[in-house]
Amino acid sequence: SPSYRVGSPPAPEFDKVQHRRPMLSLDNAFSFQEIQQFLDRARRFLKLPENIDIPLMAEPKIDGLSASLHYQKGHFVLGATRGDGQVGENVTANLKTVRDIPLILQEEDFPEDLEVRGEVYMPRLDFETLNQNRQKEGGSLFANPRNAAAGSLRQLDSSITAKRPLRFFAYSYDTDSPVQNQTQEDILKNLKRWGFSVAAPSRLCETLQEAFDYFQTLEALRPTLGHEIDGIVYKINDLALQRRLGTIGRVPRHSIAFKFAAEQAETTVEDIIIQVGRTGVLTPVACLKPVFVGGVMVSRATLHNEEEIQRKDIRVGDAVVIQRAGDVIPQVVQVLVSKRGFDTNPFLFPDVCPVCGHSVTKMKDQVAKKCSNIFGCDAQAVERLKHFVSRPAFDIEGLGEKHLETFYKEGWLKTPADIFALFDPKRPFSQQLRQLEGWGEQSASNLQKAIEKSQNIPFDRFIYALGIPQIGQVTARLLAKHYKNPEALWKASLEDLLTIEGIGPGMAQDLLAFLQDLDQQHIVKDLLSHIVIVPYQETQSQASPLSGKTVVFTGSLENLSRSEAKAQAERLGAKVSGSVSKKTDLVVAGAEAGSKLKMAQELGIKILNEQEWMALIDEKAS
Numbered sequence: 001s002p003s004y005r006v007g008s009p010p011a012p013e014f015d016k017v018q019h020r021r022p023m024l025s026l027d028n029a030f031s032f033q034e035i036q037q038f039l040d041r042a043r044r045f046l047k048l049p050e051n052i053d054i055p056l057m058a059e060p061k062i063d064g065l066s067a068s069l070h071y072q073k074g075h076f077v078l079g080a081t082r083g084d085g086q087v088g089e090n091v092t093a094n095l096k097t098v099r100d101i102p103l104i105l106q107e108e109d110f111p112e113d114l115e116v117r118g119e120v121y122m123p124r125l126d127f128e129t130l131n132q133n134r135q136k137e138g139g140s141l142f143a144n145p146r147n148a149a150a151g152s153l154r155q156l157d158s159s160i161t162a163k164r165p166l167r168f169f170a171y172s173y174d175t176d177s178p179v180q181n182q183t184q185e186d187i188l189k190n191l192k193r194w195g196f197s198v199a200a201p202s203r204l205c206e207t208l209q210e211a212f213d214y215f216q217t218l219e220a221l222r223p224t225l226g227h228e229i230d231g232i233v234y235k236i237n238d239l240a241l242q243r244r245l246g247t248i249g250r251v252p253r254h255s256i257a258f259k260f261a262a263e264q265a266e267t268t269v270e271d272i273i274i275q276v277g278r279t280g281v282l283t284p285v286a287c288l289k290p291v292f293v294g295g296v297m298v299s300r301a302t303l304h305n306e307e308e309i310q311r312k313d314i315r316v317g318d319a320v321v322i323q324r325a326g327d328v329i330p331q332v333v334q335v336l337v338s339k340r341g342f343d344t345n346p347f348l349f350p351d352v353c354p355v356c357g358h359s360v361t362k363m364k365d366q367v368a369k370k371c372s373n374i375f376g377c378d379a380q381a382v383e384r385l386k387h388f389v390s391r392p393a394f395d396i397e398g399l400g401e402k403h404l405e406t407f408y409k410e411g412w413l414k415t416p417a418d419i420f421a422l423f424d425p426k427r428p429f430s431q432q433l434r435q436l437e438g439w440g441e442q443s444a445s446n447l448q449k450a451i452e453k454s455q456n457i458p459f460d461r462f463i464y465a466l467g468i469p470q471i472g473q474v475t476a477r478l479l480a481k482h483y484k485n486p487e488a489l490w491k492a493s494l495e496d497l498l499t500i501e502g503i504g505p506g507m508a509q510d511l512l513a514f515l516q517d518l519d520q521q522h523i524v525k526d527l528l529s530h531i532v533i534v535p536y537q538e539t540q541s542q543a544s545p546l547s548g549k550t551v552v553f554t555g556s557l558e559n560l561s562r563s564e565a566k567a568q569a570e571r572l573g574a575k576v577s578g579s580v581s582k583k584t585d586l587v588v589a590g591a592e593a594g595s596k597l598k599m600a601q602e603l604g605i606k607i608l609n610e611q612e613w614m615a616l617i618d619e620k621a622s
Helices: 032-046 124-136 145-153 158-162 184-193 208-224 239-245 306-312 378-389 401-410 429-435 441-453 459-465 473-483 505-516 518-528 562-571 595-603 610-621
Strands: 016-018 056-062 065-072 075-081 087-089 113-121 167-174 203-205 229-236 255-259 264-276 282-293 296-302 319-325 329-335 360-362 369-371 456-458 532-534 550-554 575-577 586-589 606-608
Touching (some): 032 208, 032 255, 032 562, 145 158, 239 562, 459 473, 595 606
Parallel strands (some): 550 575, 550 586
Antiparallel strands (some): 056 229, 065 113, 264 319
16 A cells, blocks of 8 residues: 555665675667677677577567665565666665555565566656646656656655656566576566566567567557667576676676667757867867757767768758767767758867867877866866766765866865865865855755765775776776775786786776876875775675686687686686786686696696686586
């Protein structure tokens, strides 16, 4: 009943929830050639014959937001948003108001400890009714059902969420208990038996042709469905193969999202401006006559770089066709030259930074132009601050783009360390902030608490927050896992960096250039005086006797591809290196092993053959 589902007082904020296993993203495909390539990669990884079919479970891709539900002995006890994939927000009280989510599971064969993942969404008709009611009440309208669902689920007062028509489709579950599942098809059947709704129609596709037929069927059904979908998720049906394939970075190798063709619209380029990013790259952006496309109002589109503008000959005043790439990033697809006026001129890319006036350079083997005035360019400084406080980095709520720009302009913030001194009573702007328009005692107090809360940060997020060129979230985790603390990272050498699987020469050189820069060293030293670095924590799946060990594979393996062997080691927490050294703990040698095997023998390093490695993996996995 509603009284049973809604019983929590409004929360001051959402608590953070560490996901037991990461909530991953999916790679996107936009053609069936890419689906074929996805299957080819899986066959190579698994060392399967090229002509063998890999059955796929095809499911509608719901355009909503992911959620994780935890059940203990059949009772719903915790619900969380996806967040950054590692850490989400506790929205249990709100999820309890969603009628599709069973508070007590049906049947009796469910695992004692169960995590169900799925998508929260809002049906089309309910979305239209909600917007009509908001319009009558003088409230702002939601742009699309997904935004409405997201805004509804993140209400601090669950009684508001209860009034919103949210629904839930489950698509997977995870448990440490033994469950007799062989396929993704089994998972969907169990979810339905336990009381969950699953997206329909789904279909088991034995061949690529059947997968294509399903796509055509679902595309035709799309307008008749009661909810928004933006594509299809194809999952390798065999769960044993899924486990072998594992993940790469933040995406699984066993699943892929096939996105429907992006919706397009015609509009006009009213201006072309140049934005300067945190690394100094100059990015041209088209300012457009606002147009509704793909469920949102679009007024800007990236033009990528100077060569892209020249290739498409995009000019101010042009009529253009735009779309949202992957239903996310607006881009110009085509210039309608037949509608071009006679008074337009080709766009001239600037030779100096539009913000600081410093000369720009074109990096070797790169298309982009950069402002090299790293510490004297206001645009770069502000963008670095925005990156620093973003959700995957320090995640400081209440310190949005406009606030950062204002604080920088006022001279209160110049470097990241200044953020943690923002409310220092010895500084005059501690009180001046409270007098700014839109700020008061409560909002300032909330920001102060958010800043204080962020001062304890995991090492991988700290590395990412520094904004080092080419160092994204996945690479930051690799570095944190390898070096453990800032002191060890700052002593990194090129040789050592290149032993880390996933870090190439260009990435390593950019990282070393950052670490060896005296200005950057000063900024980081100042920052470290305000914060506490939490050592990198390996996930449950990584914790094993192989955790932290360095493994080298050499020679040809008979039953495993080299990629699968490396993935096995990494799943058990080992570091896979491409070269043998005194730091190597284990070498796995296949047929025709050469100099690496010889060096391992000379150094007295433990050596296993393929069969011994497989036996070790089976022992550790069990």
